[in-house]
Amino acid sequence: MTIAMSAKLIDGKAIAEEIRRELKAEVAELQQKYGKAPGLAVVLVGERKDSQTYVRNKKKACEEVGIVSFGTDLPEDVSEEELLKVVADYNADPAVHGILVQLPLPKHIDEQRVLDAISIEKDVDGFHPLNIGALAMRGRDPLFVPCTPKGCLELLKRSGVVMAGKRAAVVGRSNIVGMPAALLLQREDATVTVIHSRTPDAQKICAEADIIIAACGRAEMVAGDWVKEGAAVIDVGINAVDDPSAKRGYRLVGDVNFAEASEKASQITPVPGGVGPMTIAMLLRNCVDGATRTFAAEAAQ
Ligand SMILES: NC(=O)C1=CN([C@@H]2O[C@H](COP(=O)(O)OP(=O)(O)OC[C@H]3O[C@@H](n4cnc5c(N)ncnc54)[C@H](OP(=O)(O)O)[C@@H]3O)[C@@H](O)[C@H]2O)C=CC1
């Protein structure tokens, strides 16, 4: 007989708050030492409601820790060349230490071409091929690691989850979440299986994992029988499901069936309040790290 466990909640909101407190102190120190603050530029194309909300939240979080935020809002029909010009201007602006182009971009724009144009020293999203390439190489360290997977690892570390020698399953292989999450787990000496839409027996593979990172964009796909007793479960998914009783008319659920999985897991993140707030905290972390490197290099000249 197995005894149902009740998982400990990994409180991403509280951990993100703690990180923002740490960052606020670091920014004050930079201000003291160099008389300058880190700067983040956020570029938003079009009028997607969700993107507008994320961008607003990112700017608010910046201000809270003392990072100066710059913003450029461009119309949906902006040309690729005009967008590239905005990126080039921020690349050249010494007050800007991080550049984030909010995704997704409209279909007529080549997303990778825009991401490739961001200076790797200011690539706080960590989406530039040179940063991702370094992440995949042993003995190398990228300048920046993508915020969402970095947040997932930070949650595991701060919750005392051992990764070395453990089996991990990552559900999803996107450039921005699944693939870098798998690389990060592997760098921590976990043995990683990456699951995608063509994987047979996804449930069986997950059920053998000590750590699951779910990032497939399928509401509540990772059910109770996907989770091994005592596993740590990180839910990246953000899915809106209709809910007439909710204020906004919908509620957010993850890629994990939380009620079922928390009967099996030892530790689990909620949605909302799990990985989401950590993504923003890691963006601020990356921005402060970038500015710290730049200020030190400038002072050494
Ligand atoms: N909390 C946060 O900060 C963030 C949350 N998100 C959320 O995380 C989720 C994933 O985002 P993202 O990586 O951008 O999504 P993508 O749609 O880019 O990638 C989804 C991945 O999941 C795989 N997949 C899809 N369906 C299945 C299935 N049935 N079984 C197994 N694998 C499947 C896909 O496989 P294939 O490659 O074969 O197509 C793909 O690799 C979304 O819910 C998104 O909203 C995203 C970014 C940040």
Ligand SMILES: Nc1nc(=O)c2c([nH]1)NC[C@@H]1CN(c3ccc(C(=O)N[C@@H](CCC(=O)O)C(=O)O)cc3)C=[N+]21
């Ligand atoms: N260049 C780029 N970089 C990104 O990092 C990026 C992007 N584009 N495009 C979209 C995705 C998505 N993303 C989220 C950030 C915060 C929350 C977040 O704070 N979520 C809250 C809930 C928010 C709500 O209630 O709507 C939570 O989970 O608690 C979610 C998702 C960053 N992304």
